[in-house]
Amino acid sequence: MADDQQIVLEKPAPGEIIAPGYTFGTITDQIASVVLTKRTPLFWFAAFGLGGALLMLFLMAVTVLMAKGVGVWGIRTPVMWGFAITNFVWWIGIGHAGTLISAILLLLNQRWRNSINRFAEAMTLFAVACAGMFPLLHMGRPWLFYWMLPYPNTMAIEPQFRSPLVWDVFAVSTYATVSLLFWFVGLMPDLATLRDRTKNPIGRTIYGILAMGWRGSAHHWSIYETASLLLAGLATPLVLSVHTVVSFDFTIAIVPGWHSTFFPPYFVAGAIYSGFAMVLALAIPLRSVYGLQGLITDKHLDNCGKIMLGTGWIVAYAYLLELFAAWYGGNTYEQAAFWHRMTGPYAIQYWSLVACNILLLQILWFKKVRSSPTLLFLSSIVVLAGMWLERYMIIVSSLAQDFVPSSWGIFQGTRWDWATYLGTIGLFLFLFFLFVRALPMISIFEVRTLLPQAKVQKEAKS
Amino acid sequence: MSDHGIYGVMAEFDSPSALVKATVAARAKGYRKLDAYTPFPIEELTEALHLHKNRLPLIVLAGGILGGLTGFFLQYGIAVLYFPINIAGRPLNSWPSFIIITFELTILLASLSAVLGMLALCGLPMPYHPVFNVARFSAASRNRFFLCIESKDPLFDAAGAREFLGTLEPKEVSEVAH
Numbered sequence: 001m002a003d004d005q006q007i008v009l010e011k012p013a014p015g016e017i018i019a020p021g022y023t024f025g026t027i028t029d030q031i032a033s034v035v036l037t038k039r040t041p042l043f044w045f046a047a048f049g050l051g052g053a054l055l056m057l058f059l060m061a062v063t064v065l066m067a068k069g070v071g072v073w074g075i076r077t078p079v080m081w082g083f084a085i086t087n088f089v090w091w092i093g094i095g096h097a098g099t100l101i102s103a104i105l106l107l108l109n110q111r112w113r114n115s116i117n118r119f120a121e122a123m124t125l126f127a128v129a130c131a132g133m134f135p136l137l138h139m140g141r142p143w144l145f146y147w148m149l150p151y152p153n154t155m156a157i158e159p160q161f162r163s164p165l166v167w168d169v170f171a172v173s174t175y176a177t178v179s180l181l182f183w184f185v186g187l188m189p190d191l192a193t194l195r196d197r198t199k200n201p202i203g204r205t206i207y208g209i210l211a212m213g214w215r216g217s218a219h220h221w222s223i224y225e226t227a228s229l230l231l232a233g234l235a236t237p238l239v240l241s242v243h244t245v246v247s248f249d250f251t252i253a254i255v256p257g258w259h260s261t262f263f264p265p266y267f268v269a270g271a272i273y274s275g276f277a278m279v280l281a282l283a284i285p286l287r288s289v290y291g292l293q294g295l296i297t298d299k300h301l302d303n304c305g306k307i308m309l310g311t312g313w314i315v316a317y318a319y320l321l322e323l324f325a326a327w328y329g330g331n332t333y334e335q336a337a338f339w340h341r342m343t344g345p346y347a348i349q350y351w352s353l354v355a356c357n358i359l360l361l362q363i364l365w366f367k368k369v370r371s372s373p374t375l376l377f378l379s380s381i382v383v384l385a386g387m388w389l390e391r392y393m394i395i396v397s398s399l400a401q402d403f404v405p406s407s408w409g410i411f412q413g414t415r416w417d418w419a420t421y422l423g424t425i426g427l428f429l430f431l432f433f434l435f436v437r438a439l440p441m442i443s444i445f446e447v448r449t450l451l452p453q454a455k456v457q458k459e460a461k462s
Numbered sequence: 463m464s465d466h467g468i469y470g471v472m473a474e475f476d477s478p479s480a481l482v483k484a485t486v487a488a489r490a491k492g493y494r495k496l497d498a499y500t501p502f503p504i505e506e507l508t509e510a511l512h513l514h515k516n517r518l519p520l521i522v523l524a525g526g527i528l529g530g531l532t533g534f535f536l537q538y539g540i541a542v543l544y545f546p547i548n549i550a551g552r553p554l555n556s557w558p559s560f561i562i563i564t565f566e567l568t569i570l571l572a573s574l575s576a577v578l579g580m581l582a583l584c585g586l587p588m589p590y591h592p593v594f595n596v597a598r599f600s601a602a603s604r605n606r607f608f609l610c611i612e613s614k615d616p617l618f619d620a621a622g623a624r625e626f627l628g629t630l631e632p633k634e635v636s637e638v639a640h
Contacts, residue, residue: 168561
């Protein structure tokens with residue numbers, strides 16, 4: 001195999017999704033070497049260490065929460081949702097980009113997705129794990145979480161299936177399960193590659209068990225491809241339904257500022273918007289640390305930037321429509337809710353989210369910005385912050401000032417609110433960098449299909 | 463099994479085109495118990511091997527229908543039969559609010575049957591398979607393409623298959639021990 005041991009790379013031409021000069025062998029070696037090497041870059045230790053430290057903070061925050069109860073958070077009547085539900089919606093939204101890339105772009109035959117789908121799906125899984133923490137912890141007695149599920153019990157109580165909160169349990173747990181299945185199915189051929197490439201006997205055993213004896217048989221590939229397409233077809237309506245159901249948590253309630261029919265598309269667009277911001281925030285450092293610019297090219301970043309611009313505009317439209325509907329609907333409470341958002345105690349958050357999500361977004365119109373990884377990275381961080389503020393606004397400001405002024409109250413996050421939130425960022429980083437170290441972060445077999453030599457020549461077919 | 467004492471004869475190629483060409487030639491020669499091993503899915507290979515449509519879509523459909531029925535009747539059973547609560551005379555079988563969980567369980571069971579069905583149809587997990595006895599087979603998950611004529615084939619005889627594969631310009635031909 002000396003013929004293709006060397007990775008000879010030129011800079012990919014603009015608009016190309018893979019650098020010229022790659023062979024099946026060099027692609028395999030480059031992606032697998034991130035996992036199979038003994039040398040771990042310092043960046044990995046730094047990121048993993050930060051994740052680990054914040055994870056410790058999370059464990060501490062959870063311990064305090066368990067010992068003292070949810071009162072350590074800032075949630076007080078009337079704002080009982082506070083940070084917990086804000087973070088839940090934010091994290092679930094981030095996960096959506098992974099499924100969009102892996103399922104919807106697969107069905108749309110967007111081949112550039114092949115080099116970013118794996119870590120985006122991993123991002124989905126870990127984001128959903130972080131999201132799941134918040135409703136569980138918010139229950140106050142997380143150890144009784146199974147009361148949310150319908151199971152035969154001696155208490156003669158069952159979940160109320162007409163409640164969006166119960167729909168959420170089913171939507172999020174189905175989403176987590178299907179994302180895990182899709183991710184694992186995608187990993188199987190690559191696990192077989194690692195099994196065949198690793199020199200470590202323990203590694204070979206573990207990868208071997210996980211690869212389940214995958215041998216790349218043509219019979220298997222044909223069934224495998226059917227399974228991938230079917231899973232993509234199933235995951236597509238699922239991902240759209242998840243944030244729709246999350247938005248039902250709000251729209252089904254009659255609270256002013258929540259009770260509107262356009263929340264589902266508005267939430268889904270916002271989810272994809274923040275999700276692509278997270279994809280960029282992860283891809284840009286990873287590709288420069290691991291020298292993957294030949295696989296995750298500027299074209300990928302450009303495309304992600306365009307999707308952010310598109311979904312960002314849907315979000316901007318939703319903000320405007322929200323105001324218009326409040327004014328045109330003639331409902332005093334609805335009008336007051338939006339007036340409070342813009343001028344009330346949360347005005348700073350409102351105008352910052354407008355600045356983050358709408359105004360700064362406009363720099364993505366410029367090709368120069370979309371082709372500069374640094375600027376894209378910074379704008380993705382701004383969008384992530386902006387989308388968090390959006391969820392905070394929707395939840396907190398509506399609850400803080402509803403119908404009767406005598407029941408109004410102001411919410412302030414406590415340090416334990418912040419510790420829990422930062423802690424889940426730690427959990428996310430911790431899991432994500434474990435994944436980067438132990439599994440191929442780019443789908444090796446799908447990137448092989450991008451090579452020109454993967455095409456079968458015409459005369460061979462008949 | 464076979465009286466040949468081996469699993470088959472395997473040839474190694476270094477491009478997808480060479481493999482597809484060889485597969486077409488082997489089919490034309492009359493071999494039917496063939497399998498190819500590749501590092502990524504090759505659509506033309508499925509045609510060249512005349513792989514029939516698989517039954518996975520049917521399994522997934524069945525799983526989806528089962529999931530949908532489970533989802534709906536789980537809720538119907540609890541809200542109407544087991545735990546009916548009369549709230550201002552509203553209907554117990556309020557089916558529009560049952561749609562979401564019905565949908566989620568449809569997707570859940572369909573996806574589970576897609577994955578489990580795929581594994582079952584592939585016969586995975588499989589802890590041992592003879593092709594791994596070929597020393598260079600580990601390259602099948604990297605950059606090499608293999609064609610195996612199995613000894614189950616009625617036309618199979620080891621020397622003939624070796625000779626035939628040798629005419630297809632392979633990198634290497636080897637016998638696959640059981």
